[in-house]
Amino acid sequence: MKLERERCHYSITPTLHYSSFSTNMARKVAVIGAGMTKFMRRALETPKELAWLAAKAALDSAGMKLNQIDSVVLGTAPEAFDGLHMKGEYLSDGCGAWNKPFLRCYVGGGTGVYALAQAWFHVASGLYDTALVVCEEKMSTCQPHPQAAFLTIFDPITEQPLKPNLLWIFALEQNRYMETYGITIEEIARVSVKNKRNALDHPAAQLGAELTVQQVLASEIMAWPVHRLMVSPTSDGAAAIVIAAEEVARRVTSKPVWIQGVGWCLDTAYWTNRDLAYPEYVEKAAWMAYRMAGIKEPRKEINIAEPYDPFAYKELHHLEGLQLAPKGQAPKLLADGVFDRDGDLPTTPSGGLLGVGNPIAAAGMMKLCELFWQLRSEAGARQVPGKPERGVAQAWGDLMQVGTVVVLGTKRPE
Amino acid sequence: MPETLGGTPLEAKSSRGGNIFTTSYVPQLRYAWDTGEAIGRYLQELKQERLIARSCHQCGRVMIPPRMFCERCFRPTDEWVYVKDTGRIITFSLCYVSWDVRRLKQPQIPAVIEIDGASPGTGILHVVKKVPPKQVKIGMPVRAVWKPSAERVGSITDIAYWEPNTKTKKRQ
Numbered sequence: 001m002k003l004e005r006e007r008c009h010y011s012i013t014p015t016l017h018y019s020s021f022s023t024n025m026a027r028k029v030a031v032i033g034a035g036m037t038k039f040m041r042r043a044l045e046t047p048k049e050l051a052w053l054a055a056k057a058a059l060d061s062a063g064m065k066l067n068q069i070d071s072v073v074l075g076t077a078p079e080a081f082d083g084l085h086m087k088g089e090y091l092s093d094g095c096g097a098w099n100k101p102f103l104r105c106y107v108g109g110g111t112g113v114y115a116l117a118q119a120w121f122h123v124a125s126g127l128y129d130t131a132l133v134v135c136e137e138k139m140s141t142c143q144p145h146p147q148a149a150f151l152t153i154f155d156p157i158t159e160q161p162l163k164p165n166l167l168w169i170f171a172l173e174q175n176r177y178m179e180t181y182g183i184t185i186e187e188i189a190r191v192s193v194k195n196k197r198n199a200l201d202h203p204a205a206q207l208g209a210e211l212t213v214q215q216v217l218a219s220e221i222m223a224w225p226v227h228r229l230m231v232s233p234t235s236d237g238a239a240a241i242v243i244a245a246e247e248v249a250r251r252v253t254s255k256p257v258w259i260q261g262v263g264w265c266l267d268t269a270y271w272t273n274r275d276l277a278y279p280e281y282v283e284k285a286a287w288m289a290y291r292m293a294g295i296k297e298p299r300k301e302i303n304i305a306e307p308y309d310p311f312a313y314k315e316l317h318h319l320e321g322l323q324l325a326p327k328g329q330a331p332k333l334l335a336d337g338v339f340d341r342d343g344d345l346p347t348t349p350s351g352g353l354l355g356v357g358n359p360i361a362a363a364g365m366m367k368l369c370e371l372f373w374q375l376r377s378e379a380g381a382r383q384v385p386g387k388p389e390r391g392v393a394q395a396w397g398d399l400m401q402v403g404t405v406v407v408l409g410t411k412r413p414e
Numbered sequence: 415m416p417e418t419l420g421g422t423p424l425e426a427k428s429s430r431g432g433n434i435f436t437t438s439y440v441p442q443l444r445y446a447w448d449t450g451e452a453i454g455r456y457l458q459e460l461k462q463e464r465l466i467a468r469s470c471h472q473c474g475r476v477m478i479p480p481r482m483f484c485e486r487c488f489r490p491t492d493e494w495v496y497v498k499d500t501g502r503i504i505t506f507s508l509c510y511v512s513w514d515v516r517r518l519k520q521p522q523i524p525a526v527i528e529i530d531g532a533s534p535g536t537g538i539l540h541v542v543k544k545v546p547p548k549q550v551k552i553g554m555p556v557r558a559v560w561k562p563s564a565e566r567v568g569s570i571t572d573i574a575y576w577e578p579n580t581k582t583k584k585r586q
Contacts, residue, residue, distance in 0.1 A: 034415070035416075036419060037419055037420045037421035038419045038420070038421035038423060039421075040421055040422075040423040040424070041423065041424075042423070042424045042426075043421055043422060043423060043424065044422035044423075044424050044434060045420075045421060045422060050421065053420035053421060054420070056420075057416070057419070057420065061415075083439055083441065143438075144515070145515045147511075147513070147514070147515045148513065148514045148515065151513055154539075155479075156445070156447040157447055157449055157453050157457070157570070158453060158456070158479050158538070158539070158570050159539050159570070161569055161570050161571045162524070162539060162540060162541060162570060162571065163512070163513040164513060164524060164539065165509070165511060165512065165513040165515075167507070167509055167511055168507055168509055168524045168539075171507030171508075171509060171524075172505045172506065172507050172524065172525070172526055173505070175505045175506060175507060175552065176504065176505035176526075176552070179505070179552045203415070203416075203417055203418070203419055204419050204421075220510075221508070221510055222509070222510060222511055223507045223508065223509035223510065223511060223521075224507055224508035224509075224510075224521070224547075225507075226507075236421075237421065268485055268486075270477075270479070270481075270485070272504075272526045272536075272537040272538050272539050273477065273535065273536045273537065274535065275535055276505060276526075369415070373415045378415055379415065380415065380417070
């Protein structure tokens with residue numbers, strides 16, 4: 001078969017191309033159920049029990065039993081948090097994977113959104129009719145704080161001897177972002193205010209709060225320019241989604257939420273060799289998903305966004321990568337109220353990682369759950385007005401190098 | 415979505431009071447990472463007070479840290495190129511938390527430093543010292559301060575730190 005290739009709208013290197021193969025060949029796939037646990041600083045439950053609670057909630061939401069699930073996909077982050085090496089195998093029972101095809105996937109913080117894209121393959125390819133996607137993280141196991149476990153993400157020879165910590169890379173990137181576009185720290189702090197406020201309406205939230213910009217800026221400086229209230233917490237929690245091929249989805253629900261597009265992209269792990277001011281890999285991942293979804297003008301065609309917000313500036317950085325704000329302009333749109341829950345383009349109506357919490361992989365999956373509830377008008381107090389028809393969720397991770405994107409919508413993709 | 419969700423939050427006191435049980439494990443693991451061809455030479459040169467890069471003749475980049483293959487052109491790199499032990503700060507932070515979450519009174523100043531002689535925007539991670547934190551700026555020229563030769567072991571920490579290079583004119 002001849003693959004039709006077209007020039008990518010945007011390339012990290014001039015030689016990258018994009019294939020339009022998948023859009024024509026794939027079966028249509030819908031999200032038909034979503035569930036999650038509370039996000040907590042420390043949960044009584046084991047990782048396996050958390051996975052079970054989320055998986056069961058998602059099955060209940062879909063009105064399905066485990067024997068109706070053909071395949072299971074797990075997303076979970078570094079083993080170092082848990083001190084459990086074969087974490088996928090350990091978690092498999094809690095994910096409902098007994099006697100089933102099982103895949104664990106992992107791209108650091110990008111895992112939660114990536115997991116749904118991987119599950120999409122399973123069903124879009126025709127291999128299975130249904131898949132259960134579970135994301136789980138229990139960060140409290142690593143004591144007193146999982147920060148030290150993050151040391152191992154850095155290059156063991158050229159970076160680890162410098163004793164870096166995770167705050168470094170965020171602070172270095174935020175500083176570069178602010179300097180490049182002349183962004184102020186007050187503009188960044190507004191993200192914390194918005195997201196923690198939105199989280200007050202989320203029943204899973206760990207850190208919902210009513211705050212002012214001044215309070216955010218008065219919080220401890222962890223790694224200038226990053227203040228404590230601009231950092232998401234460490235969390236325990238799980239979230240899960242059930243997806244199905246069109247025939248099954250239509251039988252099970254009158255409100256399928258369609259997977260319209262998936263995309264992901266990794267930049268180089270030589271992160272000190274590239275400009276940190278703009279996430280090119282997020283742009284590339286976004287265009288892959290948008291092209292699949294038939295989106296030409298993202299700002300006009302997307303009603304709601306759940307960008308990855310482990311740190312306050314990241315939401316703005318990612319909105320630009322997602323083509324939902326011009327480069328360096330996301331802070332202005334935020335200040336103008338565009339991204340408020342009742343704004344023109346509500347972003348992170350869930351409350352995000354800053355407000356709901358950040359059990360790594362589960363946090364990305366939580367964003368997809370939020371889109372599912374929002375697009376079905378089931379988000380309760382968090383519901384954005386105007387019956388949104390299409391949303392984008394995005395996660396980010398590895399060594400500041402991966403962007404993962406999923407577009408969900410109420411309309412069946414063409 | 416349902417209003418009640420699964421999960422049982424624990425307070426710190428519940429484990430202290432013996433209300434719940436935990437088991438603990440402190441791993442005693444030691445690793446020795448082989449440095450490979452490119453980084454092996456990089457470390458060897460650091461011991462000699464020199465910074466070395468690799469160039470790719472196809473894309474023209476001079477890359478540091480050096481690598482034996484160009485990840486963009488996906489072909490072998492071509493030449494070893496000595497670069498300078500001076501550069502400028504691409505970005506930095508003032509970090510008040512150590513790698514193992516101790517609070518620091520005086521901040522560490524991690525920075526990405528673009529190396530003179532390497533391609534534009536090509537930097538390495540290191541730390542800056544000998545400058546009041548509030549005076550550190552993006553674009554500031556810096557130079558490597560090497561450990562004495564007897565203390566150099568072939569490590570990225572053979573450069574003790576970077577300090578402002580007052581001899582160079584600042585450029586943005």
